[in-house]
Amino acid sequence: MHVKKYWLKCLHRLQKGPGYTYKELLVWYCDNTNTHGPKRIIREGPKKKAVWFALTLLFTSLVCWQWGVFVRTYLSWEVSVSLSMGFKTMDFPAVTICNASPFQYSKVRHLLKDLDELMEAVLQRILAPELSRVNATETLNFAVWNHTPLVFINEQNPQHPVVLDLFEDSYGGSTNSSLAPERSCSAPRCKIAMRLCSRNGTTCSFRTFSSATQAVTEWYTLQATNIFAQVPNKELVAMGYPAERMILACLFGAEPCNYRNFTPIFHPDYGNCYIFNWGVKEKALPSANPGAEFGLKLILDMGQKDYVPFLTSTAGVRLMLHEQRSFPFIRDEGIYAMSGTETSIGVLVDKLERKGEPYSQCTVNGSDVPVRNLYRNYSDYITTYSIQACIRSCFQDHVVRHCHCGHYLYPLPPGEKYCNSQEFPDWAYCYSALRMSLAQRETCIDVCKESCNDTQYKMTISMADWPSESSEDWIFHVLSEERDQSTNITLSRQGIVKLNIYFQEFNYRTIEESAANNIVWLLSNLGGQFGFWMGGSVLCLIEFGEIVIDFVWITIIRLVALAKSLRQRRARARYAGPPPTVAELVEAHANLGFQPDPLRRPSCASRPRPPEQAPPIPGTPPPNYDSLRLQPLDVIESDSEGDAV
């Protein structure tokens, strides 16, 4: 109903024609708008008019430009940060403690027996080749050796490097007879390399090392990894250091604690690790006071005598502070504590809270990252997302995809197996190729996103000798008695470590992001600019929009009128096709006594006919806008004038 009415109105208006011309509309707008410039244009004399016109144009373009700047600034999603520092009661960080050696040598000796014998033979071969040649080889297990042997590369002649197996005779093109006296090679001339061969030994690559130390260490680690990968997890845990042997004393604030307060997890690098205050099962413990008296005090025994000799050469306790429920990547972020010392660690919690999309590319819980987090269910504990976990999961995915087995140091995806030489003969070759490829690492960095809440623990570390010489005896005595129920001293300065972990006087520093430019900021600046240059507001924009609509409306009406007149002209043109017939037609409708003037006839199309002729011939309607003209304007003006007087 309404629509119909509206359309009727439109039609009516179309027939009646527009109320204004363009010029009238513009003048009316300029006089009545609330923006400051246009009024001046029409109120002043011609010179000033020009000046004001230029000024208005200038200001309009300035406003448009500035608005562009502001909108672009807003869309760049910048953040501002606020930094706060101080002390407050906070959850004590989770503390992960590992031993540098993953296993007790006494318990893994049976697994590593063959390997160790081989290793000793290798060392002998390297250090004293003449002696070892005699008693070598008969008892050794060469199954392990033949898979990835160590070789000498003699680079005396750079064009033809000679490759020698440590135990067998030479490979390569050269004859072995001439090389026999040269088997004793020393460091600068000879390099030791690891030969890694793919399937069936068809393609081999040599991984060279600048020093023998690295070569034998890497080789041993590779072989040991191979062996441990085949042992079920439960047995590995049993071979590591048990909590009750490692954690001798524990004190948190004034409350005593013991090894049962620690959550054990198995870490492939460091064996059994123990986490204090992890918060996966129980509530996290808060600490409300700064200072060593209110922190965590631990006495640990790392049992250095029982280290696996070839696997780790560094002796110490590895420890790391991390957030509750997050997985400790202790190999990357851990620090060492030395035996025979007391290590004091003051902690400052450095927290960063990012704003999420669209301000930065961070993720809250990792659910929107296209990598499955393999650490999420790490030995039945649910851990939170971190970018380290993501990168490692991504790497393990790559290993599984390329080598068809999972690397021992990372968690297994479901349904996959750890790599070992028996089942996957060329995994070592495949893995080391993958590890060296930079492209692979960079894809993982690109795929993984940072987490929005990032906590770091800044540590201030200081050390002192502990126990002191005078107190050494009784301390060792008491601790031995407690642990082993023996009167003999079973501990030594080489194995004992004391740790104090506590909050510093300022224990937090929080960096919080907030949006630098919000919508209110944008609006107030847009308003400020518009107001500054032209004194305008949103209503002025609406006014402007109204005028634009009117403009369009006038144009439509004009176009319609034009079309109408064109049609009429065409109609007339059809009649006037051959001049004589037109004359006849005219004669038919016209006064018969009237003689048409032949000169006037061709140009008469748009001329208004005399009133007698009008009804029969369709012609341009007479202009009838008079009533619509600017009367209302005049009324307004006189009003304002009355005001002024």
Add this chain to the structure above:
Amino acid sequence: MAPGEKIKAKIKKSLPVTGPQAPTVKELMRWYCLNTNTHGCRRIVVSRGRLRRLLWILFTLTAVALIFWQCALLILSFYTVSVSIKVHFQKLDFPAVTICNINPYKYSAVRDLLAELEQETRGALKTLYGFSEITSRKRREAEPGDSAREGPGSKFLHLVPLLAFNQGETGKARDFLTGRKRKVSGNIIHKASDVMQVQDSKVVGFQLCPNDTSDCAVYTFSSGVNAIQEWYKLHYMNIMAQVPLEKKINMSYSAEELLVTCFFDGVSCDARNFTLFHHPMYGNCYTFNNRENETTLSTSMGGSEYGLQVILYVNEEEYNPFLVSSTGAKVIVHRQDEYPFIEDVGTEIETAMATSIGMHLTESFKLSEPYSQCTEDGSDVPVENIYKAAYSLQICLHSCFQAKMVEKCGCAQYSMPLPREASYCNYQQHPSWMYCYYQLSQAFVQEELGCQSVCREACSFKEWTLTTSLAQWPSEVSEKWLLSVLTWDQGQQIKKKLNKTDLAKLLIFYKDLNQRSIMESPANSIEMLLSNIGGQLGLWMSCSVVCVIEIIEVFFIDSLSIIARHQWHKAKEWWARRQAPPCPEAPPSPRGRDNPALNMDDDLPTFTSALRLPPAPAAPVPGTPPPRYNTLRLERAFSSQLTDTQVPSES
């Protein structure tokens, strides 16, 4: 009427009126208040009642004052910065790592140069403390005929005598060399006495005299250890300053010797990955990841496996007993183009230990002029950079000191690079340089040289925060095999079995790849300032730049020209009266509105009275002149366009 005047009138009629359209300033003000776009003024005119008008005047003035105040605040706070801290996880460039042995030169190689000095030092120790060589060290057997050369020497003690003072008798001192007491003239400078009270009975020091030996300065120390080390260092620098660089490099450690193994990012590396850097006080240092024409190494994983792992050979037997008293190596992490100030900011590494250094990268960017006083590349600092490295505050201070040293003492100090056209100080050429140097360094520390005020900090810098932890290395059970394999590795360089106190293991790695950047950015831009000012103007008075232009137009141009016109008329009248004093035809007051002479003038009666009158003909008809303020009348805005519509509305 004359034809000339007629034409003039015609021109005036056909051409629009120029100049202000109000006859008086008051009219102009009234017109302005009614027609201005600002909000307060209109109220002043429109309000009825004096009190109300007064209030509105007050409000308007207050608003104007507030605008001025707020805008002044905005402009004053324009050059402020806002700081943003960003943390990014990304692939990071590995920094350059410079490693030095604490001992600069192999003692066996430099002994020939230092033999005399050593002998005198031992002699001084013996006379003062009764220190006898027999009980000291195993090194003694290597020394040939120690006491044989006692006779001729002691030139060092002559040059700079070591003195012992007894508390109480300040003027007297005992010379170590002669054992005699001698009078000490000049000022005595206590190195320690500013900081702490020295109650010791025995004070040790040395005396420095300039050339003419009239103005001596005595430097005293609370402990003989410090005194003897400083004294030794002075002479040592003097001797080494005369040794050419190639010889010094040869006397120091080679890269193969220092670095037993090297491992970076899972790949083996060796001495070729290190570049030599000769430091005057630390001898040969080696910088990793600083090769020219090579890409900077980067890490895409955090953790110790992916960083730099080196085992260093620190041969304690080759240490200089008087120059260095600690054992180990020094390491510094720095930018590739930065100069490693190893003596100032190095981290020391212990032997028989694994030192693991975890790094966090922080980058800072400051805004330079006009926000702060920092400098982008040091080109605008009036101190010549004598180091071949990028600008830093430290470099500037050292360069400044060295320049002053060359200027004041005529020679350059040994521990810093040589400026152009200068040589290192030594006794032969500059006998009094030591005195000069001590004076100068005293002045430098007390900021009297002006270096601290001339040098400015750099605008951007990278900082690596280090977390150092120590562990025992090698472990008891791995010690045996590890040492023998390492000995094999060193092979040719050394001819002895390595001891674990000769070795140090160092791990440098990124703990994680989080890069923290602290950036300053301008808190205000010119757009912000304008929009804030616009906000203030709009809030208090709904004013804009257009209003400001209006104000300028009305208050300065129009009102001034009105006043000027008034004055012009007065002057004209006065002139006319003087020209024709008795003029019976003309009425005495020419200002009447019926005066035909005034008809041609711009000055017209108030427009309200003339408003309704029809336009007067141009002919000199006596009567009311036509209103000329067409443009002032509001409806006239349309007069030119809408003549047809106006006729019926007005009639």
